[in-house]
Amino acid sequence: EAQVTQNPRYLITVTGKKLTVTCSQNMNHEYMSWYRQDPGLGLRQIYYSMNVEVTDKGDVPEGYKVSRKEKRNFPLILESPSPNQTSLYFCASSIGIGRKNTGELFFGEGSRLTVL
Amino acid sequence: AQSVTQLGSHVSVSEGALVLLRCNYSSSVPPYLFWYVQYPNQGLQLLLKYTTGATLVKGINGFEAEFKKSETSFHLTKPSAHMSDAAEYFCAVSDHTSGGGADGLTFGKGTHLIIQP
Numbered sequence: 001e002a003q004v005t006q007n008p009r010y011l012i013t014v015t016g017k018k019l020t021v022t023c024s025q026n027m028n029h030e031y032m033s034w035y036r037q038d039p040g041l042g043l044r045q046i047y048y049s050m051n052v053e054v055t056d057k058g059d060v061p062e063g064y065k066v067s068r069k070e071k072r073n074f075p076l077i078l079e080s081p082s083p084n085q086t087s088l089y090f091c092a093s094s095i096g097i098g099r100k101n102t103g104e105l106f107f108g109e110g111s112r113l114t115v116l
Numbered sequence: 117a118q119s120v121t122q123l124g125s126h127v128s129v130s131e132g133a134l135v136l137l138r139c140n141y142s143s144s145v146p147p148y149l150f151w152y153v154q155y156p157n158q159g160l161q162l163l164l165k166y167t168t169g170a171t172l173v174k175g176i177n178g179f180e181a182e183f184k185k186s187e188t189s190f191h192l193t194k195p196s197a198h199m200s201d202a203a204e205y206f207c208a209v210s211d212h213t214s215g216g217g218a219d220g221l222t223f224g225k226g227t228h229l230i231i232q233p
Contacts, residue, residue, distance in 0.1 A: 042206065
């Protein structure tokens with residue numbers, strides 16, 4: 001089954017304790033992206049990756065890191081989480097973005113993160 | 117830069133009534149347009165999309181949307197609302213020609229659809 005898998009789905013942590021949210025897709029997609037969803041603000045892009053070893057900042061990258069060492073995986077790293085990073089996070093993938101592709105996204109089920 | 121505006125953060129309709137969710141965009145090139153739906157406690161899933169060709173596109177669950185270039189709109193409609201349609205709906209635009217540090221995808225802020233019994 002084609003899917004985007006995120007882990008953990010729920011996490012409560014404390015300020016400053018490094019954490020990683022994993023994202024894996026099994027569709028051989030080139031493009032992957034992280035979003036955070038907050039009430040009244042919709043979806044805001046954190047980072048995206050056009051392909052392996054190619055990553056770029058989205059609209060709200062501060063406080064986050066990503067890596068794309070393999071095509072299927074795109075982990076989101078919070079080196080020193082703060083309470084303002086409490087949010088619902090979504091990973092998404094697409095066959096590609098650009099002239100050759102429509103940019104249709106496949107989303108994971110979300111990771112709800114609470115930073116105390 | 118492109119943008120997406122969804123009119124109304126919350127829309128409430130009665131069961132059986134017409135659903136109309138509005139989306140307007142700005143883009144320097146003919147865009148690809150999408151509607152995504154997010155059911156409670158789930159991720160987003162594609163409802164329908166417009167790329168080229170017929171401007172009236174049909175999606176899942178009886179929804180459809182019409183691309184109107186002159187109005188820069190891509191409104192989502194459904195003739196008769198069901199209780200199961202209660203969800204968050206997101207309009208998105210891809211200008212599919214961008215590069216240089218931007219992926220060309222822009223989402224609206226979402227519209228929460230409430231169905232009254």
